Amino acid sequence: MPEKIAVFTAWPYVNGNLHIGHLAGAYIPADIFVRYQRMRGRDAVLLSGSDTHGTPVELRAEREGVSPRVIVDRYHNLDLEAYIRMGVSYDLYTETDTENHWRVAQQMFLRLLERGYLYRDTMQGFYCEHCKRFLADRYVEGTCPHCGYDSARGDQCDNCGRLLDALELISPRCKICGATPVVRSTEHFFLDLEKLTPALREWLEDDKEHWRPNVLNVSRNVVRSGELRGRPVTRDIGWGIPVPVPGFENKTIYVWMEAVTGYLSVTVELAQIEGDPEGWRRWWTPDVRSYYFIGKDNITFHTIIWPGMLIGHGDLVLPYDVPANEYLMVGGRQLSKSRNWVIEALDYLQRYDPDPLRYMLTINNPEKSDSNFTWEEFVRRNNDELVATWGNLVNRVLTFVYRKFDGKVPAPGPMDSQDEALLNQIRAGFEPIGQLIEECKFKAALTEIMTLAQNANRYLNEKEPWAQIESDPQAAATTLYVCLQGITWLRTMLTPFLPFTCQQLHEMLGFDGSLIGRIYIEERQESKRSHRVLRYDKSNLVGKWEPERLEPGQQLRKPKPLFRKLDESVAEEETRRMLESAGLA
RNA sequence: GGCGGCGUAGCUCAGUUGGCAGAGCAAACGGCUCAUAAUCGUUGGGUCACUGGUUCGAGUCCAGUCGCCGCCA
Numbered sequence: 295m296p297e298k299i300a301v302f303t304a305w306p307y308v309n310g311n312l313h314i315g316h317l318a319g320a321y322i323p324a325d326i327f328v329r330y331q332r333m334r335g336r337d338a339v340l341l342s343g344s345d346t347h348g349t350p351v352e353l354r355a356e357r358e359g360v361s362p363r364v365i366v367d368r369y370h371n372l373d374l375e376a377y378i379r380m381g382v383s384y385d386l387y388t389e390t391d392t393e394n395h396w397r398v399a400q401q402m403f404l405r406l407l408e409r410g411y412l413y414r415d416t417m418q419g420f421y422c423e424h425c426k427r428f429l430a431d432r433y434v435e436g437t438c439p440h441c442g443y444d445s446a447r448g449d450q451c452d453n454c455g456r457l458l459d460a461l462e463l464i465s466p467r468c469k470i471c472g473a474t475p476v477v478r479s480t481e482h483f484f485l486d487l488e489k490l491t492p493a494l495r496e497w498l499e500d501d502k503e504h505w506r507p508n509v510l511n512v513s514r515n516v517v518r519s520g521e522l523r524g525r526p527v528t529r530d531i532g533w534g535i536p537v538p539v540p541g542f543e544n545k546t547i548y549v550w551m552e553a554v555t556g557y558l559s560v561t562v563e564l565a566q567i568e569g570d571p572e573g574w575r576r577w578w579t580p581d582v583r584s585y586y587f588i589g590k591d592n593i594t595f596h597t598i599i600w601p602g603m604l605i606g607h608g609d610l611v612l613p614y615d616v617p618a619n620e621y622l623m624v625g626g627r628q629l630s631k632s633r634n635w636v637i638e639a640l641d642y643l644q645r646y647d648p649d650p651l652r653y654m655l656t657i658n659n660p661e662k663s664d665s666n667f668t669w670e671e672f673v674r675r676n677n678d679e680l681v682a683t684w685g686n687l688v689n690r691v692l693t694f695v696y697r698k699f700d701g702k703v704p705a706p707g708p709m710d711s712q713d714e715a716l717l718n719q720i721r722a723g724f725e726p727i728g729q730l731i732e733e734c735k736f737k738a739a740l741t742e743i744m745t746l747a748q749n750a751n752r753y754l755n756e757k758e759p760w761a762q763i764e765s766d767p768q769a770a771a772t773t774l775y776v777c778l779q780g781i782t783w784l785r786t787m788l789t790p791f792l793p794f795t796c797q798q799l800h801e802m803l804g805f806d807g808s809l810i811g812r813i814y815i816e817e818r819q820e821s822k823r824s825h826r827v828l829r830y831d832k833s834n835l836v837g838k839w840e841p842e843r844l845e846p847g848q849q850l851r852k853p854k855p856l857f858r859k860l861d862e863s864v865a866e867e868e869t870r871r872m873l874e875s876a877g878l879a
Numbered sequence: 880g881g882c883g884g885c886g887u888a889g890c891u892c893a894g895u896u897g898g899c900a901g902a903g904c905a906a907a908c909g910g911c912u913c914a915u916a917a918u919c920g921u922u923g924g925g926u927c928a929c930u931g932g933u934u935c936g937a938g939u940c941c942a943g944u945c946g947c948c949g950c951c952a
Contacts, residue, residue, distance in 0.1 A: 459952090512883050512950070590884085590949055620884075621948065628948080657903095658892070663885045664948055671891055674904065682917050683903095690914030697913090738893080741902080751918060760913040859915055 299338040300561075300577045300584040301328045304592055305345040305390070305553050308369035309354065311638040312376045314667065315589070315629040318622040318655040323736055324587035325382045326656065329790035329810070330731045332832070333839040339577070340830070341560045343388035343395075344370045345553040347546070349430050352533035353470065362533045366391060374828055376639040378813045380648050381793045386564045387828035390535075390556055393820040394566070398559035399552045400538040402607060403483075403527070407539070411490065411606035412483045412527065419530070420448070420460055420475035422468040428530035429460075429468060429475055436463030483537070484524035485551065490602040491522050497601060497612060504733065508590070508662070509618050513597035525599070527551045554600050557586075558610070563827075567818075583614040585734075593618045617734040620660035624667045625869065634876045637667075649792040650676045650857065656791055657744075659737045669865040669872075676860050684747045684784075685795075685857040690754070691777045692802060692853035698763060703778055703804070704771035705846035713776045716753045720746050720780045721841045727787055728839055736791075743787050750780050775846065778803070782844045785809075789837050795856040804848040807836035 303320045306312065312321075324340060331338035346366040355362040370389055377384060388395070406412050420429045434448035439462050447469075448460030460466065461477065468475050495517045502510050516522065527548045528537050534546030546552075558578075565573035577584070586596045596616045604610045621628065629636055642651060654672050657679075658665050695704065709717075723746055730739035754777060762770035782803055789796040793810040800809050812831040817824050 508884055515882060516951085593883095594950070623948085662893095666891070668891080671904090674891085677915095677917095678904065681915060686914055686917045688914095690917080692914095694913050741893080744903090748919095752920095754913080755911070755919045758911080758913085760911095763913090855915055857915085859917090 297336045298576065298579075298582045299328070299331045299336050300582055301331070301338060301340045302557050302584065302586045303340070303342040304586075304588040305343055305556050306373065307345045307348070307350070308366050308373070308389075309350045310369065310631045311640060312373050313629060313631075313636045313638045314624070314642070314651065314655060315622045315636075317380060317639060317651070318659055318665075318667075319589035319619045320587040321377070321380070321382045322652055322655050323617065323619065323659065323734065324585070326736050326790040327585065327587070327731065327734065329383060329793065330728070330839065332835070333786075333789065333837050334728070335838070339385040339564070340383060341386050341557070341564065342384060343386075343390060343556050343560055343827075344373060345549065345556070346370070346389050346391040347534040347552060348549040349433065349531055349533070352531060353433075355533075363391070371826065372640060374815055374826060376643075377828055378815070379643050380639055380652070381810065381813070383793075383811060383813055383830045384828045385830045386560055386567070388556075388560055388563055388818075389825055389827075390553055390559075392559075392563070392818075392825050393822065394563050395556060395559040396535050398562055399535050399547055399555045402555045402558065402603065403547055403551075404538055405608075406485070406603065406606045407483070409606055409608065411486050411602075413486055413524065414481055415484055415524065416479050416481050417526070418461060418477055418479050420466060420468075421478040421480075422471065422473055422475045424471045424473040425468060427532075428478070428480060429470075430531075431460040433469045434460045434463060434466050434475060435469050436466035439464055480530055482526045482528045482545070483539075483542075485527050485599070485602065485606075486524055487522040487599070487602055488524065490605055491517060493605045494522075494598060494602055497605075498597070504615060506617060506662075506734075508620075509593055509597060509616055512593050516594055516598060522598070550595070550599075551603070554595065554603070557600070563818075567829075578610040580611050582611050584611060586613050586616045588616065588618050590618050590620050615734070620662065621664045622655070622660050622667055623664055625669075625872070626666060635872065637872070646860075647794065647858065649795045650680055652792060653680055653740070656736050656740050661735070661737055669868040673860045673862060673865045676857065679744060680857045681855075681859045683744060683751065684788075685855060687747050687751050687754075687777075688781055688799060688802075689853060689855055691774060691781060692850065694759065695774050695778065696850055696853055699771070699774065701850045701852075703844055703846050703848040703850065704775050706772040706775035707768040709772060709776070712753065712756065713772060716750065716776055716780060719749060720783050723783070723787060724839060724841060731790070740791055743784060743791075746780075746787075747784055750777060750784070753777070775844075779844045783841050786837060786839065786842060798854075798856060802851050802853050803844070804850045805836070808834040809837040811835050 301324050303324045306316060328338050328340040351362050351365050355365050377387060420434050422429055431448035435445055437444045438446035446463060448463060466475055498514050498517055528545045529548045530545055534549060535552050536543055537545045537547055561574040561577045565571055588596055596613065601612045604612050624635065624637060627635055654675055723742065727739050727742050757773040759770040759773040762773060785796050785799050789809050797810050814829055814831060816827050816829045818827050
């Protein structure tokens, strides 16, 4: 029975396109991790979906005069395309506006209610009589009570930066229609985090040595401080899942709670697809190791609130690890959709290939602290590391063999200590590099692999097969065999990181089958409507995390460069393009 | 305002339990020519944000200051 590994990623909200911050923070690391786990022969799945409900989508739909579904479909479909083209290999990527998710979210709600983890309370909020809706804090504007700024938002004043309670705004107005809202009281359900605190504290103190220090510190601190208070789990908005309690039909489950339940509903949907409706349970038993790849802004959600809900529900395994990343900055600035300071995945893919971005975002990943993406650095790493070190190693060896050895893997003669040393060194990489990936240290793992590639270049320079071929053809054959075998192993190790070019290399080396599987869109029909999901086809999958022997005589396919060298002007052009679109040029 | 994280070479970043500061690039010089002028070798370059403390010894531990990031109220 192989180990079971459930890999989850944060559910992105469907109000904009995926950008490199999302990719660096969660999706690329999660994909590397799950691809590696599959290569280890483990029963591993990557699961997530689009978060579709909530006020922003509702308002946008109203502004455009369409139904929220139109907005959801638009962005959901764009995200699906971005994942496919970036190679994020979801076994199932669904969305939250499905019958399945509605049912699971309502069941979760009722289960927590039955078991006494939800309570009712009354709160005050602004209500706009013109729009006929309660206003979330950021949809109320008014004069800041601290600095007098007249366009302060209900949650924060942009002028003096102070955080506000909407109720303290002077002369408040509805941001949507401008009318003056009134204060109304409204009854809501709350998640009883106080009651869950002892169990959460115990869990967070137990066997968490493998957690990242920042994640653990933040989480323990929140629980230890004893400040956990009830958190509302219902809202007075329309675009969401109705609260399944009599008298609350007009309210919806608060999106944070509803969306996070997606982790559960996506496994239920997967089981349905696989024809075993009860099969979802196998992802929630104590022997499953579940990983949640998220950004740092989401830490307490995944280390306190979601675990709290799981405890409240009972019989569901808690997260094994939450490898949260810090933030990716671009050009020293924080990414911001509203300020137009973004690099969207689909926009990037119009001009460049996926693997260089995967490489850049991994080698410079914000694992421990914020990191900075610049186009100069992107071009530099592409040219100096992917093209020059790894791509060129492959190219110089393959073209040489293709020309001088009739396109077949040469048969090696006796090996000397140098030959053995290189092979041993690369073969010995599988263990420690695999260990680094297991520990979610992707940056270090990739750096190690690149060092091995560099050593292969060194070996070539010392052996000089282009001279050997004149003086001692058998020795040249041995040297090139050693290189090809080493490249074969490096291909295996790089597959989780650079799936597209590794597949190309796999084929050039004369291997068959797929190293990387196939990601595709599937239409899922429910009783009232259908939705589109991402699926992953593992048939033909051949890659194993082990040193695969390269057979002498194997026929190579015609080599071509794995990576494109980028002109230095690319950095300037892209930087200028960004500055212009953000109005900073 | 409270809490947490970060601040290391010109640039982008590593630095497990405190023990002579590292890598890649950029810069300078040299070797090779199979390779997308790619590669390989050598050299130069840092008051580890600042101040104080603990210690035989601090980039690392403690306190404070400044700056950046996030969470919460």
